[in-house]
Amino acid sequence: MSDASNTHKPHxxxxxxxxxxxxxxxxxxxxxxxATWIDLGALNIWLALGIATVKASLVxxxxxxxxxDKPFNTLVLIxxxxxxxxxxxxxxxxxxxxxxxxxxxxxxxxxx
Amino acid sequence: xxxxxxxxxHHFSNTEQQFESGKLGMWLFLATEILLxxxxxxxxxxxxxxxxxxFAYAHQYLDRNLGALNTVVLICSSFTMAWGVRMAQLGKQxxxxxSLMLTLVLAIAFLGVKGVEYESKxxxxxxxGKNYNPVEHVEAAPAHGIxxxxxxxxxxxxxxxxxxxxxxxxxxGPAGLAHTSGEAAKxxxxxxxxxxxxxxxxxxxxxxxxxxxxxxxxxxxxIFARSYWGxxxxxxxxxxxxxxxxxxxxxxxxxxLFPLLYLIR
Amino acid sequence: xSNYLNHTSGWKSWVFxxxxxxxxxxxxxxxxxxxxxxxxxxxLIRTELLSPGQTIMDADTYNRTFTLHGAIMIFLFIxxxxxxxxxxxxxxxxxxxxDVAFPRLNLMSFWLYCFGAVFxxxxxxxxxxxxxxxxxxxxxxxxxASVISMTLGAVIxxxxxxxxxxxxxxxxxxxxxxxxxxxxxxxxxxxxxxxSIIQILATPVLGITLLLLIAERTMGIGIFDPGLGxxxxxxxxxxxxYSHPAVYIMILPAMGIVSELISVFSRKTIFGYRAIxxxxxxxxxxxxxxxxHHMFTSGQSTLANMIFSLLTFSVSIPSAIKxxxxxxxxxxxxxxLAAPMLYALMFIFLFAIGGLTGLFLGTLATDxxxxxxxxxVAHFHYVMFGGTMIAFLGGxxxxxxxxxxxxxxxxxxALAAALIFVGFNMTFFTQFVMGTRGMPRRYYNYPEEFTTxxxxxxxxxxxxxxxxxxxxxxxxxSLMWGKKAPGNPWGAATLEWSHCPSPPxxxxxxxxxxxxxxxxxxxxxxYDEESDxxxxx
Numbered sequence: 058m059s060d061a062s063n064t065h066k067p068h069x070x071x072x073x074x075x076x077x078x079x080x081x082x083x084x085x086x087x088x089x090x091x092a093t094w095i096d097l098g099a100l101n102i103w104l105a106l107g108i109a110t111v112k113a114s115l116v117x118x119x120x121x122x123x124x125x126d127k128p129f130n131t132l133v134l135i136x137x138x139x140x141x142x143x144x145x146x147x148x149x150x151x152x153x154x155x156x157x158x159x160x161x162x163x164x165x166x167x168x169x
Numbered sequence: 170x171x172x173x174x175x176x177x178x179h180h181f182s183n184t185e186q187q188f189e190s191g192k193l194g195m196w197l198f199l200a201t202e203i204l205l206x207x208x209x210x211x212x213x214x215x216x217x218x219x220x221x222x223x224f225a226y227a228h229q230y231l232d233r234n235l236g237a238l239n240t241v242v243l244i245c246s247s248f249t250m251a252w253g254v255r256m257a258q259l260g261k262q263x264x265x266x267x268s269l270m271l272t273l274v275l276a277i278a279f280l281g282v283k284g285v286e287y288e289s290k291x292x293x294x295x296x297x298g299k300n301y302n303p304v305e306h307v308e309a310a311p312a313h314g315i316x317x318x319x320x321x322x323x324x325x326x327x328x329x330x331x332x333x334x335x336x337x338x339x340x341x342g343p344a345g346l347a348h349t350s351g352e353a354a355k356x357x358x359x360x361x362x363x364x365x366x367x368x369x370x371x372x373x374x375x376x377x378x379x380x381x382x383x384x385x386x387x388x389x390x391x392i393f394a395r396s397y398w399g400x401x402x403x404x405x406x407x408x409x410x411x412x413x414x415x416x417x418x419x420x421x422x423x424x425x426l427f428p429l430l431y432l433i434r
Numbered sequence: 435x436s437n438y439l440n441h442t443s444g445w446k447s448w449v450f451x452x453x454x455x456x457x458x459x460x461x462x463x464x465x466x467x468x469x470x471x472x473x474x475x476x477x478l479i480r481t482e483l484l485s486p487g488q489t490i491m492d493a494d495t496y497n498r499t500f501t502l503h504g505a506i507m508i509f510l511f512i513x514x515x516x517x518x519x520x521x522x523x524x525x526x527x528x529x530x531x532x533d534v535a536f537p538r539l540n541l542m543s544f545w546l547y548c549f550g551a552v553f554x555x556x557x558x559x560x561x562x563x564x565x566x567x568x569x570x571x572x573x574x575x576x577x578x579a580s581v582i583s584m585t586l587g588a589v590i591x592x593x594x595x596x597x598x599x600x601x602x603x604x605x606x607x608x609x610x611x612x613x614x615x616x617x618x619x620x621x622x623x624x625x626x627x628x629x630s631i632i633q634i635l636a637t638p639v640l641g642i643t644l645l646l647l648i649a650e651r652t653m654g655i656g657i658f659d660p661g662l663g664x665x666x667x668x669x670x671x672x673x674x675x676y677s678h679p680a681v682y683i684m685i686l687p688a689m690g691i692v693s694e695l696i697s698v699f700s701r702k703t704i705f706g707y708r709a710i711x712x713x714x715x716x717x718x719x720x721x722x723x724x725x726x727h728h729m730f731t732s733g734q735s736t737l738a739n740m741i742f743s744l745l746t747f748s749v750s751i752p753s754a755i756k757x758x759x760x761x762x763x764x765x766x767x768x769x770x771l772a773a774p775m776l777y778a779l780m781f782i783f784l785f786a787i788g789g790l791t792g793l794f795l796g797t798l799a800t801d802x803x804x805x806x807x808x809x810x811v812a813h814f815h816y817v818m819f820g821g822t823m824i825a826f827l828g829g830x831x832x833x834x835x836x837x838x839x840x841x842x843x844x845x846x847x848a849l850a851a852a853l854i855f856v857g858f859n860m861t862f863f864t865q866f867v868m869g870t871r872g873m874p875r876r877y878y879n880y881p882e883e884f885t886t887x888x889x890x891x892x893x894x895x896x897x898x899x900x901x902x903x904x905x906x907x908x909x910x911x912s913l914m915w916g917k918k919a920p921g922n923p924w925g926a927a928t929l930e931w932s933h934c935p936s937p938p939x940x941x942x943x944x945x946x947x948x949x950x951x952x953x954x955x956x957x958x959x960x961y962d963e964e965s966d967x968x969x970x971x
Contacts, residue, residue, distance in 0.1 A: 067258040075248065075255065079245070082244045086240050092432075109424050109427075120248070120250070120420075121414055121417045127193075134200065137204060138203065141203060145211045147726070150737065150738060151735050151737070152219055154736070155667075179941075180531065180532035180534075186608055190536075190604050190609070193608065198600060205639070205641055208643060212646070215668060297654070298653060299656070366663055369656060373646070
């Protein structure tokens with residue numbers, strides 16, 4: 058067991074990278090707030106989500122070491138996100154179809 | 170028995186295999202967490218897509234300065250956690266302890282800010298479902314012109330002093346962030362139906378997230394104790410790494426919650 | 435000889451055991467107890483339906499009884515049956531590993547199961563939940579029965595299921611011997627792998643759904659309440675995003691068992707190994723995107739209906755691939771009709787009926803007529819009982835000698851299998867007929883003209899019950915007085931039979947088998963007449 062080849066050698070992330078990512082994240086937080094100062098109409102939310110995705114990728118790649126890990130771990134993360142997006146996508150597709158047909162006030166509130 | 174075999178379970182053939190197993194297990198668990206939160210994101214998406222007016226109206230009652238502050242706090246805690254893992258890998262025990270301590274302090278700060286936000290929502294009846302019963306927040310109004318013309322409704326309930334400043338800071342933000350007073354007043358007059366849906370989703374999302382912060386704090390405390398007892402070093406730091414992954418996920422979720430809840434135009 | 439059953443003793447050695455085999459046995463006992471409970475409620479339902487009007491219980495009691503039957507069978511029996519009980523025992527041994535990757539998580543999964551089960555059954559019985567196992571809003575948010583504790587129980591059970599799935603995926607990825615590539619794994623492991631993917635990706639959504647339901651009841655958040663601007667159809671989307679894939683959590687491991695049995699008892703290499711392996715993964719992935727076929731009549735949009743109908747048909751392709759490959763394996767095989775094989779053949783027959791009637795229901799226009807009738811009840815019993823339960827019985831008979839080192843009586847086993855086959859078809863085939871004629875599900879009363887059909891159905895269920903009593907008797911007899919089982923009575927080539935004594939020692943293998951073997955190459959074992967068993971050639 059003490060065989061050197063059996064011992065796990067950690068991948069230590071460089072201090073500069075960690076600090077750089079940290080500042081990057083703080084900067085992007087400012088950017089995402091600043092982005093709301095401009096009116097892009099429907100694009101605002103996609104811009105906000107895009108920035109959030111970049112931030113999330115930074116955290117995942119460096120703080121969570123995904124960049125240096127077995128690729129399968131990344132696949133797990135991406136698979137979860139893809140399934141979630143498909144779930145949300147189908148929900149939006151369906152509810153968007155019938156939302157317009159709902160008659161307001163037709164259903165009285167339930168008493169609990 | 171060598172140093173390494175102490176931490177090696179009998180069914181693994183080497184520490185590499187054990188470490189990789191733990192890591193994959195944690196990632197699979199994080200995938201379940203993503204889908205757990207995913208349900209709430211789905212609810213958010215459905216209501217936001219079909220009733221954008223609710224979100225446009227109701228989000229003004231969230232304090233985006235506090236939201237941004239909490240984002241910064243969590244990002245910093247993520248950094249200190251990542252730094253802690255690095256210190257564990259390098260075998261610098263003292264710095265590991267400091268990093269974990271700082272992470273804990275930041276987590277407490279996050280919950281503190283969250284508590285302040287919740288309290289102001291609670292005071293103003295900005296709650297979910299049938300508990301949604303907004304109190305006119307007049308005391309702040311004259312200064313910011315939200316509902317200037319309204320008379321105080323229920324003086325004993327009106328918050329004063331420090332609390333008052335927490336009520337409608339969305340309108341006191343940097344130039345350009347704020348609605349002009351006229352718009353805000355109009356928005357307030359024309360509250361759309363079912364605004365409570367927003368607050369239901371807000372409380373569920375931030376509540377579940379807050380619960381995860383609490384659990385994460387417990388885990389960090391556990392890691393802190395074990396580090397203090399000297400369990401970790403370059404040869405064995407799996408628990409630090411795995412708790413770190415969990416903590417970063419909590420941060421990741423907040424990274425999405427912040428723009429979705431606080432930064433709606 | 436020291437084995438996992440006798441190497442330590444005392445109750446603590448079981449309650450705190452980290453040995454996957456003991457945890458598997460404890461799971462087996464727990465799920466069989468749940469099955470007994472659920473079965474009793476099934477008998478009560480069939481007895482009530484012996485005649486129109488009130489027979490032995492009133493309408494409210496009937497509602498609670500079918501809720502008890504459904505919730506217990508789904509959450510406490512079928513979902514954990516094959517993966518958690520048989521899978522836990524067999525997976526590491528088949529894989530040539532000493533244990534699952536996270537033994538403590540495995541034990542925790544078992545105790546969570548017990549805790550959740552007690553919680554759920556207790557609230558079902560004392561608080562009289564009558565919503566059915568689906569907890570549809572708005573009924574579940576307004577009925578006086580305590581839905582909260584029942585759903586909390588289901589959430590706890592969900593965690594137990596997630597932990598099992600997570601453990602299996604990591605075990606399969608990380609604990610295989612070097613020579614065992616994914617394509618040298620037995621097909622049962624492929625199916626458990628596919629099942630685990632579903633458990634990991636779908637179960638959390640059930641968790642959040644039930645938490646939302648609890649929030650709806652306790653806080654009145656109104657997300658599912660139309661009066662508060664909420665959407666009850668959304669609840670159904672959430673619920674079925676888990677619960678349809680859950681159907682594949684139930685059937686996939688069953689298909690895995692059948693793949694093993696058909697090959698071993700035909701003494702022939704499995705036909706189309708890769709096709710069967712890939713189809714397991716395909717079913718797991720496709721299965722995620724067909725949930726809307728439970729909602730064709732719910733107010734779901736026409737567009738979504740059409741998409742879901744199309745996708746539903748696509749799932750039948752990988753399922754059919756499996757059936758064709760099993761049949762091709764049987765072709766010109768040297769078939770031995772031992773008890774496990776009887777169940778495997780029964781599975782193919784019953785699953786074909788269950789699967790094909792599923793296509794009737796996946797067709798939009800037909801579904802409008804058949805929705806919520808006995809046709810649906812018959813369909814899912816053909817798949818769940820005729821599929822999963824039958825394969826579970828096949829697996830139980832197949833691995834019984836390995837688990838306990840004892841043989842059972844083949845003759846009695848064949849008799850019991852026949853009773854179950856006849857009883858099952860009497861019970862549920864009649865329900866197809868009743869369903870097409872408009873008999874709705876979940877009613878405790880019915881018009882006179884359905885009397886004969888209902889009575890045939892009830893009598894069938896008694897015959898099935900008799901079959902189960904017989905199985906229980908000869909298995910208990912075999913435990914006590916059964917003939918000692920050899921290491922490899924069936925001549926199988928997978929590691930748990932070829933390289934491991936019955937019952938297995940505590941660590942499964944003194945040394946991980948090092949040579950490269952094909953799980954379906956029967957030339958590696960040779961029949962030995964003297965011991966009536968097989969040995970490595």
